[in-house]
Amino acid sequence: MAITDFSPVDRAGAFEASFPSPRKPHTHRRTSMTTSGDNLKRLLDLYRTMARIRAFEETALEAHKAGDIPGPLHVSIGQEAVAAGLCANLRPDDRLTSNHRGHGHAIGKGAEPARMMAELYGRASGYCRGKGGSMHIADFSVGMLGANGVVAGGIPIACGAAQGLKLLKSDAIAVCMFGDGATNRGPFMEGMNWAALYQLPVLFVCEDNGVAAFTAAESVTAGQGVVARAESCGVPGVTVDGNDVLAIEETARDLVASIRRGEGPRLLHARTYRLLGHTSTDPAAWRRAEDVEAARGREPLTRFAKLLQERGATEDALGAIRKQAMDEMVKAREGARAAPWPETAVAFDDVQDVGAVAWAR
Amino acid sequence: MPIQVLMPALSPTMEKGNLAKWIKKEGDKVAPGDVIAEIETDKATMEVEAVDEGTLGQILVPEGTADVAVNTPIATIVAEGEDASAAKSESKPPQKSTEPPAAKEEKPAELAKNAKEPAQPKPAAAKPPEPATLPDPDVPEGTEMVAMTVREALRDAMVEEMRRDDTVFVIGEEVAEYQGAYKVTQGLLQEFGAKRVVDTPITEHGFAGLGVGAAMAGLRPIVEFMTFNFAMQAMDQIINSAAKTLYMSGGQMRCPIVFRGPNGAAARVAAQHSQDYSSWYSHVPGLKVVAPYTSADAKGLLKAAIRDPNPIIFLENEILYGHTFPVPKLDDYVLPIGKAKIARAGKDVTLVSWSMGMTYALKAAEELAGEGIEAEVIDLRTLRPMDTDTVLASVKKTGRAVTVEEGWQQSGVGAEIAARIMEGAFDYLDAPVMRVSGKDVPMPYAANLEKLALPSVADVVEAAKAVCYR
Numbered sequence: 001m002a003i004t005d006f007s008p009v010d011r012a013g014a015f016e017a018s019f020p021s022p023r024k025p026h027t028h029r030r031t032s033m034t035t036s037g038d039n040l041k042r043l044l045d046l047y048r049t050m051a052r053i054r055a056f057e058e059t060a061l062e063a064h065k066a067g068d069i070p071g072p073l074h075v076s077i078g079q080e081a082v083a084a085g086l087c088a089n090l091r092p093d094d095r096l097t098s099n100h101r102g103h104g105h106a107i108g109k110g111a112e113p114a115r116m117m118a119e120l121y122g123r124a125s126g127y128c129r130g131k132g133g134s135m136h137i138a139d140f141s142v143g144m145l146g147a148n149g150v151v152a153g154g155i156p157i158a159c160g161a162a163q164g165l166k167l168l169k170s171d172a173i174a175v176c177m178f179g180d181g182a183t184n185r186g187p188f189m190e191g192m193n194w195a196a197l198y199q200l201p202v203l204f205v206c207e208d209n210g211v212a213a214f215t216a217a218e219s220v221t222a223g224q225g226v227v228a229r230a231e232s233c234g235v236p237g238v239t240v241d242g243n244d245v246l247a248i249e250e251t252a253r254d255l256v257a258s259i260r261r262g263e264g265p266r267l268l269h270a271r272t273y274r275l276l277g278h279t280s281t282d283p284a285a286w287r288r289a290e291d292v293e294a295a296r297g298r299e300p301l302t303r304f305a306k307l308l309q310e311r312g313a314t315e316d317a318l319g320a321i322r323k324q325a326m327d328e329m330v331k332a333r334e335g336a337r338a339a340p341w342p343e344t345a346v347a348f349d350d351v352q353d354v355g356a357v358a359w360a361r
Numbered sequence: 362m363p364i365q366v367l368m369p370a371l372s373p374t375m376e377k378g379n380l381a382k383w384i385k386k387e388g389d390k391v392a393p394g395d396v397i398a399e400i401e402t403d404k405a406t407m408e409v410e411a412v413d414e415g416t417l418g419q420i421l422v423p424e425g426t427a428d429v430a431v432n433t434p435i436a437t438i439v440a441e442g443e444d445a446s447a448a449k450s451e452s453k454p455p456q457k458s459t460e461p462p463a464a465k466e467e468k469p470a471e472l473a474k475n476a477k478e479p480a481q482p483k484p485a486a487a488k489p490p491e492p493a494t495l496p497d498p499d500v501p502e503g504t505e506m507v508a509m510t511v512r513e514a515l516r517d518a519m520v521e522e523m524r525r526d527d528t529v530f531v532i533g534e535e536v537a538e539y540q541g542a543y544k545v546t547q548g549l550l551q552e553f554g555a556k557r558v559v560d561t562p563i564t565e566h567g568f569a570g571l572g573v574g575a576a577m578a579g580l581r582p583i584v585e586f587m588t589f590n591f592a593m594q595a596m597d598q599i600i601n602s603a604a605k606t607l608y609m610s611g612g613q614m615r616c617p618i619v620f621r622g623p624n625g626a627a628a629r630v631a632a633q634h635s636q637d638y639s640s641w642y643s644h645v646p647g648l649k650v651v652a653p654y655t656s657a658d659a660k661g662l663l664k665a666a667i668r669d670p671n672p673i674i675f676l677e678n679e680i681l682y683g684h685t686f687p688v689p690k691l692d693d694y695v696l697p698i699g700k701a702k703i704a705r706a707g708k709d710v711t712l713v714s715w716s717m718g719m720t721y722a723l724k725a726a727e728e729l730a731g732e733g734i735e736a737e738v739i740d741l742r743t744l745r746p747m748d749t750d751t752v753l754a755s756v757k758k759t760g761r762a763v764t765v766e767e768g769w770q771q772s773g774v775g776a777e778i779a780a781r782i783m784e785g786a787f788d789y790l791d792a793p794v795m796r797v798s799g800k801d802v803p804m805p806y807a808a809n810l811e812k813l814a815l816p817s818v819a820d821v822v823e824a825a826k827a828v829c830y831r
Binding site for chain 2: 341342
């Protein structure tokens with residue numbers, strides 16, 4: 001099914017896309033909560049991924065508050081549906097570039113929370129041996145090419161990975177995760193143009209939480225939005241409710257399938273909401289209380305739990321998933337806290353792949 | 362090795378004070394900016410903030426002690442990663458960190474009021490003092506000094522220049538509504554409005570170029586980068602557009618613009634957000650590069666930078682923002698760009714540094730004095746044009762020199778200083794010039810590795826002794 005076969009479905013209480021495109025054919029909003037063919041196990045798996053991401057970040061925030069992790073954390077609480085729904089359609093050999101708010105992307109892609117937590121603690125057992133931290137978590141074994149502390153930095157990198165995959169005649173794809181803030185940067189247009197020109201197997205995912213760092217995105221963004229910008233380069237785009245995990249999961253499934261078939265790049269625009277501040281030390285006190293309250297009502301885990309109960313899942317079963325997730329992350333934290341610091345010699349290796357010459361005075 | 366917290370001075374004339382209260386207790390974790398104690402004199406009360414991160418190890422002076430001499434060690438801080446077991450699990454969470462949003466929020470009305478009274482420092486913001494520096498010859502004798510953080514001094518410089526010249530405006534990410542990612546532009550939007558204090562999207566290349574165009578059109582932009590790490594995105598506009606415009610146009614077109622923001626290592630933000638760009642910019646003809654250490658220099662040099670007809674790179678430091686120094690109370694305090702300052706006089710060895718490097722150099726000079734080595738410490742303040750004369754005059758006296766910088770050693774500013782000393786004072790040298798620098802690796806994340814990658818006071822002491830053959 002090509003993506004142009006989607007028919008927009010209106011739904012009571014739907015999240016309104018604030019940038020309606022005047023050129024409707026390529027822009028769709030859909031809901032999938034009534035889609036047939038879902039089996040409960042698949043849905044519970046999605047719920048589990050979301051619960052694990054939430055539990056990881058809540059645990060990391062606790063660790064930050066306790067002074068265990070002194071550096072800033074950019075958490076994605078409220079945005080878990082995007083990573084969970086998207087990554088459910090990816091294979092380990094699909095490549096993914098992430099951004100500064102990337103814990104959910106890593107967990108979705110299959111990274112181990114224990115090693116991620118150890119990295120946040122700066123310990124030797126972390127993914128980057130304590131040298132990268134929260135903003136640079138990478139796990140090449142599951143195709144996670146790394147979080148990136150530079151806004152829009154991952155976009156051209158994903159295009160390059162996609163070009164490599166195409167040259168290797170692989171049917172793996174590249175996915176790049178970025179926020180609404182990145183769409184105002186040059187690399188967004190540069191990557192989009194190149195991907196369309198070479199019909200690269202890349203899925204652009206704009207995780208639009210409406211706020212770039214501390215500034216409302218709409219106050220600094222002109223035009224008809226990210227889908228219109230993508231379409232101007234010939235990259236078809238779809239806008240979905242990013243807090244509806246099934247909408248994400250199904251839309252991503254179709255987009256990933258068409259990219260794998262060699263039909264060129266696609267863009268998924270997921271409208272979501274960052275429930276907390278830009279970093280772990282930002283109380284985000286400047287936001288209007290009523291906006292935050294309204295957003296809590298659209299919070300993806302609670303919403304999905306409600307749907308799952310309608311589909312026959314018991315509250316006990318969902319509670320067990322949440323508890324299991326929290327237990328896993330608490331254990332990850334305990335393991336991280338007990339893990340050794342990196343040996344000091346580690347500071348001087350891996351500067352170059354031949355081994356760095358030790359610094360000497 | 363535990364870090365000593367010294368009894369701070371509320372003013373340059375204060376010699377002793379009372380230790381009124383300990384806010385933190387032994388075993389509590391502390392982050393830079395955390396209030397750890399309160400001290401008082403007959404004139405005022407102030408809070409002592411931690412400047413290092415770690416655990417409050419030992420309280421050396423109990424609360425209630427009167428007449429504690431300035432610079433007496435009052436407590437120790439044990440750094441994380443050195444002795445993780447020292448941290449007690451019941452410790453209070455740090456209330457602040459060096460991240461931008463940590464700064465206190467104030468009501469707009471208060472902000473506006475503060476903005477109109479730039480010379481009024483907040484006594485509560487005082488830090489343990491930096492090791493004393495010599496008075497600046499540019500300040501008339503007898504001038505009243507007020508204690509002020511570097512952050513406030515920078516803000517006051519912009520406020521004063523914006524009042525003086527309505528072509529001056531500020532543009533950057535979070536400079537207006539959010540009052541600055543590091544609160545340096547606090548109160549500016551309230552006083553000058555959205556036409557002159559302009560929030561941008563996350564588009565460094567775009568707004569740096571926009572600043573260049575505005576400068577060419579006759580305005581005097583101050584472009585704030587949230588950090589100079591992000592200015593890498595704007596490097597092309599800074600070098601190819603701003604720095605070369607006057608030359609390429611055969612002298613027709615000026616580009617009076619200030620690019621400012623924090624440079625250098627911050628705490629626990631890893632490789633992409635912790636880099637010293639001093640040598641990058643100081644390489645480029647057409648730019649002037651200023652990197653102050655004290656609040657007074659930050660104020661006087663930023664005012665000069667805003668008035669200068671050339672593009673200026675103004676390198677601040679996130680960790681120094683909260684440090685307090687005396688600032689002369691003068692109506693229009695402008696310092697010359699391109700002039701170094703002798704921060705401490707000495708005869709045995711010359712230490713040359715700037716910005717954050719001065720914290721290492723000055724502490725090292727104190728330690729060296731204890732071992733009978735009198736170090737002369739030169740604060741370059743401006744990296745381009747570099748005040749070679751001041752450096753050479755000192756080296757001709759001492760015969761030995763050590764440079765101190767956080768940046769990498771290869772092609773660093775220290776390399777340039779060493780070359781100039783070699784060219785200008787070769788016959789006076791009794792030892793090769795030594796360079797203390799950041800280690801030759803990207804900044805690691807883990808606390809213990811980060812500490813290792815940065816230069817330390819011990820590195821400076823060791824190098825100074827080496828050139829003195831001791």
